[in-house]
Amino acid sequence: MEINAVQAAILGLFACLSSMPGLGGTTFGNYTLGRPLVAGLVVGIILGDIRSGIIIGAAIQVIYIALVTPGGTVSADVRAVSYIGIPLAICAVKGMGLDPDTAQAQAMAAALGAAVGTLGTVLFYGTATMNLIWQGIGWKAVEKGDFGKLYLVDMGLPWISHIICSFLPTFLITMAGAGMVDIMKNYLPMDGIAMKTLFTVGSLLPAVGVAILLKQVVKKPLDFVTFLFGFTLAACMNLNLIASAIVGSFFAIINYKVIMLQSRKAAAAPASTADDDDEEDI
Amino acid sequence: MEKKLSKKTLNKSFLSWFYGNLTCFSQEHMQTFGYLCAMLPVVNELYDTKEEKKAAMSTYTAFFNTEPQIGALVVGMTAGLEEARANGQSIDDEAINGIRAGLMGPLAGIGDSMIVGTLIPILLGIGLGLSSGGSPLGAIFYIVVWNVLMWFGMRYAYFKGYDLGGKAVEVLVGEQAQAVRDSIIMIGTIVIGAVAASWINITTSLVLPGGGVLQKTLDGIYPKMLSAAAVVFCWWLMTKRNISPTMVMLLLVVVAFVGVLLGVFDPGLSY
Numbered sequence: 001m002e003i004n005a006v007q008a009a010i011l012g013l014f015a016c017l018s019s020m021p022g023l024g025g026t027t028f029g030n031y032t033l034g035r036p037l038v039a040g041l042v043v044g045i046i047l048g049d050i051r052s053g054i055i056i057g058a059a060i061q062v063i064y065i066a067l068v069t070p071g072g073t074v075s076a077d078v079r080a081v082s083y084i085g086i087p088l089a090i091c092a093v094k095g096m097g098l099d100p101d102t103a104q105a106q107a108m109a110a111a112l113g114a115a116v117g118t119l120g121t122v123l124f125y126g127t128a129t130m131n132l133i134w135q136g137i138g139w140k141a142v143e144k145g146d147f148g149k150l151y152l153v154d155m156g157l158p159w160i161s162h163i164i165c166s167f168l169p170t171f172l173i174t175m176a177g178a179g180m181v182d183i184m185k186n187y188l189p190m191d192g193i194a195m196k197t198l199f200t201v202g203s204l205l206p207a208v209g210v211a212i213l214l215k216q217v218v219k220k221p222l223d224f225v226t227f228l229f230g231f232t233l234a235a236c237m238n239l240n241l242i243a244s245a246i247v248g249s250f251f252a253i254i255n256y257k258v259i260m261l262q263s264r265k266a267a268a269a270p271a272s273t274a275d276d277d278d279e280e281d282i
Numbered sequence: 283m284e285k286k287l288s289k290k291t292l293n294k295s296f297l298s299w300f301y302g303n304l305t306c307f308s309q310e311h312m313q314t315f316g317y318l319c320a321m322l323p324v325v326n327e328l329y330d331t332k333e334e335k336k337a338a339m340s341t342y343t344a345f346f347n348t349e350p351q352i353g354a355l356v357v358g359m360t361a362g363l364e365e366a367r368a369n370g371q372s373i374d375d376e377a378i379n380g381i382r383a384g385l386m387g388p389l390a391g392i393g394d395s396m397i398v399g400t401l402i403p404i405l406l407g408i409g410l411g412l413s414s415g416g417s418p419l420g421a422i423f424y425i426v427v428w429n430v431l432m433w434f435g436m437r438y439a440y441f442k443g444y445d446l447g448g449k450a451v452e453v454l455v456g457e458q459a460q461a462v463r464d465s466i467i468m469i470g471t472i473v474i475g476a477v478a479a480s481w482i483n484i485t486t487s488l489v490l491p492g493g494g495v496l497q498k499t500l501d502g503i504y505p506k507m508l509s510a511a512a513v514v515f516c517w518w519l520m521t522k523r524n525i526s527p528t529m530v531m532l533l534l535v536v537v538a539f540v541g542v543l544l545g546v547f548d549p550g551l552s553y
Contacts, residue, residue, distance in 0.1 A: 021307030025300065026350050027432045031402065032425055037409050041421035051416030058413045058420070062481040065403050065474070075527045101415065103483050104549055118528055131308040138306075138315055142343060145336045147322055151298075154306040154315045193542055199549035200538035204512060206482045208530050210474060211516030216399045217471050218517060226468060228510065230475020235506040241411030241476050245404065248472030252465035259461040 001091045001178055003047065008175045010046050011083045012167035014039070016159070019079040019127060019166055023158060030078060036061040036113065039082030047090060052100040056089050057082075059106035060113035062206040066213035080120020083170050085113035088177045095181030096190070107202030114205050123165045130161035285328055285368050287444075292361065294323040296440045299357045300433075303350035312347035317357065324361045328368035338364065341375045348386035349393025354436040355454070356385050358443025366447075392454060396463060400470035402428070407477040482509035487548035 003011075017024035018033035032038055040057015044050035064081060089109035090100075098105040138153035188194050218224055233239045233247060299320035306315045318339065325338045348356065360378055367373040405424050413420030486508060488496040500507045519525045519533070541547040 021304040023305055025302070026304050027300065027436070028429060030304070031398075031432075032429060035402075035406065035424065037406055037413065038421045038425055040413075041418050044418075050418055054413050054416045054418055054421065058410050059481075061406060061410060062477065065406055065477065066399050107483075107549065114531060118531065125309075128308045131306050132310060134306055135308055135311055135315060138318075139343075142318070142339060145332050145339075147326075147335065147339060150315065150319050150322055151302075154302045154319045158306050193539070196542045196547070196549055197535070197539045200542055200547040201535050203482075203484050203547075203549075204534045204538060205531065206478075207484070207509065207512035208516050208527055208534065210478045210482065210513045211520060211530075212527055213399060213403055213474055214471075214513065214517045215520050216395055217467055218521075223471070224514065226471040227475040227478075227513075230472035230477075231479045231506070231510055232475075233472070234476035234479035235510075236504075239476065241407050241473065241480065244476035245408055245469065245473050248469040251472070252468045255468050256461050256465040259464060260458070263457050263461070 001047075001094045001181075003087060003091065003174050003178045005171075005175065007046050008171045009167075011043065011087060011174050012171040014042055014046075015079040015083040015166040015170040016162040018082055019077070019162065020074065020124065021127065021131070021158070022079065022166075023155075023162055034078035034082055036064060036082050036086060039086055043083065043086045043090065047087065049090065049094075052090050052094065053086065055100040055106070056093065056109040057086055059109045060085060060089065063110055063114055063209035064117070065209050066216070074121055074124050076114070076117035077120030077122075077124045078117075079166050079170070080123055081113050081117035084120065084173050084177075085116035087174045088112055088116065088180075091178045092181050092184070095178075096185060103203070104199055107199045109202070110205045111198050111202035123169060126165040127158075127161045130165065131158055134158060134161075285365065287324060287327060287361065287365050291323045291327045292441070292444065295320050295357070295361055296354070296437060298323070299350075299354055299440070300436055303353070311345065313350060313353070314343065314346050316350070317346045318342050320357050321360065321364070324364055328364060338367075341378050344379045344382065346382060346386060348390040349397060351397055351432055351436055352389050352393035352439060352454075353386070355439040355443040356382060356389065358440035358445075359385075359447055361440075362444040362447050388455070392463070396466065400467055401431070403477070404470050404473050407473045410477060410481065478509060478513055479506055482506070482512065484508040484512050486546050488546050 014033060016022065017029050018039065020026075020030040020034065022029035022034065024030070024033050033042065036057045037054075038057075040053045040055070040061075041050065042053075043057065044053020047053065060081060064076060064078070086109075089112045092112060093100055093105045093108055096108075098108065100106075100109075134153050134157035137157070138150060141147065141149035141153065214224075214227060218227065229251075230244055230248065233244045234241070239247065299316060302319050303313050303316035307313070321339065321342045325335050329335045329338055342360070346356075360382065363373055363378055363381070367378075405428055409420035409424035411420065412423055483506075485497050486500070490496055490499070504510070516530055516534075519530050520527065525533070538547060
């Protein structure tokens with residue numbers, strides 16, 4: 001599968017918009033266009049294969065389901081994952097003759113996406129460092145009271161950082177990457193150790209993504225019960241995600257009522273009249 | 283005459299923050315320039331002379347960084363404080379920056395855990411569920427629901443901050459808010475469990491000495507047991523051993539390589 005110059009340029013533009021820190025803004029750029037699920041649709045449209053784009057984007061999304069950047073430290077770069085990783089994964093999967101809607105194709109996409117995402121962090125630091133130049137211009141403007149320039153500094157000049165750190169890398173790598181698949185096919189047989197390892201890594205990686213998320217909510221081993229409850233709903237009872245969300249909401253409402261009841265009880269404990277109310281509730 | 287910020291100015295200030303909070307990010311100043319842009323319309327309307335404007339703007343050159351979406355609350359609050367200051371109330375730079383610095387840490391914690399760590403995974407989880415077979419419905423669902431929620435949510439936070447000033451914080455840290463947060467995290471944890479079961483697919487090809495297949499035995503005990511175990515293992519490495527996500531990924535490459543050599547894993551493919 002070929003990616004032509006126009007397609008590569010559009011991918012490059014989306015890389016500029018979707019980065020963290022990106023020019024589409026935080027909400028619509030990073031957290032919308034930068035999510036692999038959405039990028040799968042966008043890349044699918046650009047490359048003319050929406051089905052493959054969505055399936056591969058979704059497979060990569062699981063690894064990055066909770067990409068939190070506390071204090072501006074990143075472990076993966078969204079523009080690289082979404083607009084370099086997904087197009088390359090589509091080329092690789094199709095070049096190898098795999099159906100995207102198979103566990104193997106998704107494992108392959110996950111491994112490729114994660115590798116590109118990790119290497120891509122260099123783009124994040126590149127962009128942030130280059131922005132220091134524009135901020136230097138901004139400080140001078142503030143000193144002089146020339147405040148109109150602030151908009152140029154905040155929203156205009158960073159385009160230069162992005163042409164260098166987002167547009168060009170995306171353009172060049174996606175253009176060159178399509179040919180890479182043939183080389184892989186020639187030198188790395190599918191039943192060889194290297195490819196078997198690649199596919200296995202791809203199937204293991206989503207576990208890291210979920211674990212990153214659990215790191216924030218599971219503090220003690222007992223908290224795993226909530227996670228395993230959801231896991232059981234899907235794995236053993238075959239509920240889909242919307243059904244699981246509804247069951248989860250039901251328990252969350254009970255949880256909310258229990259907490260509020262407890263705090264009301266604690267607040268009302270000294271007063272004897274409140275005690276009567278509690279008894280009626282029970 | 284009492285100075286009052288016009289609706290138009292507040293909207294312009296909000297929009298500057300909504301779009302520009304991180305567009306000129308650097309490790310050194312983070313969201314400071316986004317903040318300056320958001321305060322500029324406010325300062326321009328409240329003060330007439332260049333000297334007054336310079337004095338007011340210099341307040342906001344102090345470092346700022348938080349979760350930018352929930353952080354709209356702080357920007358709204360300072361717009362309200364700046365208005366009060368222009369009307370002669372004794373609010374100095376230190377008071378404003380004390381509030382900014384005092385709120386950005388706690389708000390980043392709430393925003394990272396509630397918005398990025400819970401709301402987004404729930405929406406993405408549902409979106410993933412709607413994407414089966416390559417349907418664009420899931421992506422469209424996420425784009426629409428997420429952006430509508432954030433647009434109105436951030437507007438609400440900004441104007442609530444402007445109206446209430448310091449009291450706005452109680453909306454976020456009060457007892458009821460704590461209970462709501464706790465419950466939403468519960469939904470998030472359950473949904474992420476379902477996402478894990480639906481999307482992680484780890485199987486072993488190991489054949490037991492008696493001729494049975496290990497995977498079948500495991501499925502009989504608890505379906506998808508290896509996938510759940512892999513998640514717990516990665517969690518344990520990251521929280522109990524303090525290993526970074528990137529290192530965990532590299533470790534999995536080693537696990538996969540050794541597993542393939544030993545015949546534990548075999549994707550079973552050929553050209």
